[in-house]
Amino acid sequence: MESNFLTVFLSPLTYHRAKGNISVQGIGTMASKDRLMKFKYRLFKPDTTEFFKRLMRSQNWSGEELAAWQSERLRRLLFNAWEHSPFYHRRFKEAGIHPHDISGPQDLHLLPVLTRQDIRNHFCEILARNVPKRFLKPSTTGGTSGIPVRTLLDRRVPHAALGWRMLSWWGYGPAVNIGLVWREVDASIVKRALTRAFTWPSRQVRLNASAIDAKSMESFVRQCERLNVPVLHGYMGAVHHLARYLEMRGGDYWRPRHVWVTCSPVSRPHLEQIARVFQAPVLDQYGSCEVYWIAAQCRYSTPNLHLFADARLVEVTDSRFRPVPDGRTGNLLITDLENLAFPIIRYAIGDRGRLIPGKCECGINLPLMGPVQGKNVDTIQLPDGTAITDINVIFDDFPEAVNAFQVYQDCAGNLEIRYIPANDAQKTLQAVRIVRERMQKAVHGQIEIQLRAVEKIPHRKGKLQYVFSEFKGIENTRTQLE
Ligand SMILES: [Zn+2]
Structure with a gap:
């Protein structure tokens, strides 16, 4: 514990040691806040720190090392699903497949596909019986298709670490201040206080995406300016709305160093407008409520995204869910290698995309995918x-x-x-x-x-x-x- 404490709290640049990743924050106030944040996690959520360390190693693994890891995690997931999820047991049996038949991601195509309708119809059956209720966290979405789906996340998976890694690619530590344009429905004072405590010592300036007007946008921009917030984050549609407003309004306004968009397709004219208004790179992150953190851009990969292939498997298939060659666009199927509680195996998420062969110049070895297509910007x-x-x-x-x-x-x-x-x-x-x-x-x-x-x-x-x-x-x- 003591050595961990010293490592996390006293080493100013631990966070920024990833290959090809040079901090833009330096070791000033932000670095102290980052150390404080990591210390907090070390005390209260040590799994996050451990997972983060592993992720920073695995992003530099060779293709063979990554493939071996994926195969091992896939087998763990499949055996767990076979033994403890009645739905998967039945589905695999009907397909004449036993987890022993799957030696790695290359055999995934032998397994049946999971649809949104499957999740809706067989929710209780999918749930693994060996996971205590306290490890389950409900997650709901209708966001990509208009068909609402309820799933469960496995609380044992420290998702924050996946976010920390992405921020590290952009040169930030975990305590970076963020201007957040997000959905806030009936957030109580208690809930807000808890969020504040959870995110401390980072500060989040919030703009409610459910009702954005000139007054709320002005207040948001003023607060971000005052706190010198470097990252603007939100739904693509919401961030674009803010950009359009500021462009029409003109004059001086806060400009973040990076804009982080998510939850929608990246429309080129919208992207260009956002980048022009904020004079900052717009970085895309892909994830969903069913599977968080699937891919994200680094500072060099534009417009492509690094797959979080050390935690998720992404397949690209034709309309009958048969694999298509790399580089060709198709339906995305997602397998979450970490969620053992509510296994998501070959999930037809409803988005389209393609895998990009080759390596990114940033030095990170995680494979690349093109920008996701198929969702709408809805305002x-x-x-x-x-x-x-x-x-x-x-x-x-x-x-x-x-x-x-x-x-x-x-x-x-x-x-x-x-x-x-x-x-x-x-x-x-x-x-x-x-x-x-x-x-x-x-x-x-x-x-x-x-x-x-x-x-x-x-x-x-x-x-x-x-x-x-x-x-x-x-x-x-x-x-x-x-
Ligand atoms: Zn890269």
């Missing part, structure tokens, strides 16, 4: 210029209430939220009531909101377009400011 604008940038997650808290949903905004700005009810009518009614209340609160009576049960939601080009708007309201933001 609903209100007549007074307020933006709702997290419209895609309105049913996240009630994944069992609806089978799918779609949000339509007409040219007058009014919203119609169409949903396909799930089997439990009581749950659906309750969810619809709460979603309506939340939405009405967010729009301040400016527009009408209707929730309508439907039998079918039409697809466009084979994909559910779950948010679309015919209302053109962005110019109102300027009017409001003036």
